[in-house]
Amino acid sequence: MSRGPEPAKTPRLSEAQRLAWLRLIRSENVGPSTFRALVNHFGSAERALDALPALSRRGGKPSIRVCPLHEAENEMRAHERAGSRLVALGETGYPPHLRHVDGPPPLLSVNGSDATLASPKTLAVVGARNASLSGRKIAATLARDLSGDGFVIVSGLARGIDAAAHEAALAGGTIAVFAGGIDILYPPEHDGLLARILDAGGSAISEMPFGWKPRGRDFPRRNRLISGLSLGVLVIEAARASGSLHTARFALEQNRDIFAVPGSPLDPRSEGANRLIQQGAMLITCARDVIQSLAGRIEPVLPFEGEISEPDQSAPPEPIEPTDSLRDRIVSALGPTPVEIDELIRFTGLPARTVHVVLLELELAGRLERHRGQQVSLVY
Incomplete structure (x- = not known):
C-alpha cells in the first residue's frame, strides 16, 4: 500500500515562539483548527496574538481574553518542575500519525520517552472500564503479542481494558493519553501503573493545560487523540453507548482501521464491539489477525494536512479588513446547518483569504462553530 505524503519538517521553535504558541492556544475561542488558521494567515503566533482583539471586535465581540505572558511563563515553569515538556506540531517528538488528523493539537504536554511517541507502528487498544475477567485476559494477551511484534500500544489509562493493555505492553512501550492536564492522573489509583509505564520507556501525553482537572466533555477529546496517534483501533468489550465507540468513530473519520x-x-459489555463487526470492523481472535491486516503499514491511509507555517521569518502579510458589505454577504450565506468552507467560497465568489478572515472574526467572537470535514455553521 502506498504511503501518504511526507510531513514537512518544522525547525524547533525558539522559546519566544513556544511561549507565543502557548499563549495563542490558551486564548479565548482559539482551538486547534483556529490556531492553525491564525498562524498560517498571519505568519506567526506573535502576529496572530496582536491581531486577536481587532478580529474579535470586527466579529461582534468587543473584547477577547488573550492569554497573558505571565500565565504562559508560569505553565512553562510548571512543566519544568514536573519533568514534563511542551512539544509543538512538526517538532521531533510530536507523534507522526497525529499530524494527520483534522485539527491536530498545536502543542502537546509530554512526559516520558520521545522514542515511543516517534514510533510509526502504533495501535490503540480500548474497551470497557467494568471489563470482565475474560475481557481483561484477552486485552492483555493481544497487547502483549502485538507489543512483541513491535507495536506501541496506545490507550487512555482508564480502569479495565485500558489498564490491562498498558500493563501487558510495558516491555515494548506504551502511550497513556490523559483527559486532563499532564499532572492530573485519572483515575488516581493508577499512579503505580503510570510510574511503570514511564520507567519502562513509555510516554504520557495531554493537549490540556497543566493543572486541568478533566470534565466529562474532555474524554471525547482524549479519545480523538488515542485514535489519531494510531494506525488502527482495537475494541474489546464496549457497551452500546461507550467512550470506546466514540474512539472507533473518531478512527473512522481519521481513516484508521477498526478492529x-x-x-x-x-x-x-459486548454489544458495541459486536455491532462494530456488523458494520464492517475486522473481527479479531488473535494478534496475528491485526498484524496481517496492517502488514507493511507505517502511515494511515489518506492523511489530512496538519502542518503549520511557523517558524516564519518573512515580512507579515498585508492585513485584510473586509468591508461591512462583504462581511454581511458571508454571514448571510451561513446558518445553523454546517456547510463546507470551499462551498462557501464558491457561493459568495469572494477571495478565499477574505472568507477565511471573516470566519476567524466570527469564531473569535463566539459566533461560529467548526465541524469535521472543513465545515462551519453560525451559532445563534
Whole structure:
C-alpha cells in the first residue's frame, strides 16, 4: 500500500515562539483548527496574538481574553518542575500519525520517552472500564503479542481494558493519553501503573493545560487523540453507548482501521464491539489477525494536512479588513446547518483569504462553530 505524503519538517521553535504558541492556544475561542488558521494567515503566533482583539471586535465581540505572558511563563515553569515538556506540531517528538488528523493539537504536554511517541507502528487498544475477567485476559494477551511484534500500544489509562493493555505492553512501550492536564492522573489509583509505564520507556501525553482537572466533555477529546496517534483501533468489550465507540468513530473519520473482538450476545459489555463487526470492523481472535491486516503499514491511509507555517521569518502579510458589505454577504450565506468552507467560497465568489478572515472574526467572537470535514455553521 502506498504511503501518504511526507510531513514537512518544522525547525524547533525558539522559546519566544513556544511561549507565543502557548499563549495563542490558551486564548479565548482559539482551538486547534483556529490556531492553525491564525498562524498560517498571519505568519506567526506573535502576529496572530496582536491581531486577536481587532478580529474579535470586527466579529461582534468587543473584547477577547488573550492569554497573558505571565500565565504562559508560569505553565512553562510548571512543566519544568514536573519533568514534563511542551512539544509543538512538526517538532521531533510530536507523534507522526497525529499530524494527520483534522485539527491536530498545536502543542502537546509530554512526559516520558520521545522514542515511543516517534514510533510509526502504533495501535490503540480500548474497551470497557467494568471489563470482565475474560475481557481483561484477552486485552492483555493481544497487547502483549502485538507489543512483541513491535507495536506501541496506545490507550487512555482508564480502569479495565485500558489498564490491562498498558500493563501487558510495558516491555515494548506504551502511550497513556490523559483527559486532563499532564499532572492530573485519572483515575488516581493508577499512579503505580503510570510510574511503570514511564520507567519502562513509555510516554504520557495531554493537549490540556497543566493543572486541568478533566470534565466529562474532555474524554471525547482524549479519545480523538488515542485514535489519531494510531494506525488502527482495537475494541474489546464496549457497551452500546461507550467512550470506546466514540474512539472507533473518531478512527473512522481519521481513516484508521477498526478492529473488534467479538463477545457473547448475552453480555451488554459486548454489544458495541459486536455491532462494530456488523458494520464492517475486522473481527479479531488473535494478534496475528491485526498484524496481517496492517502488514507493511507505517502511515494511515489518506492523511489530512496538519502542518503549520511557523517558524516564519518573512515580512507579515498585508492585513485584510473586509468591508461591512462583504462581511454581511458571508454571514448571510451561513446558518445553523454546517456547510463546507470551499462551498462557501464558491457561493459568495469572494477571495478565499477574505472568507477565511471573516470566519476567524466570527469564531473569535463566539459566533461560529467548526465541524469535521472543513465545515462551519453560525451559532445563534
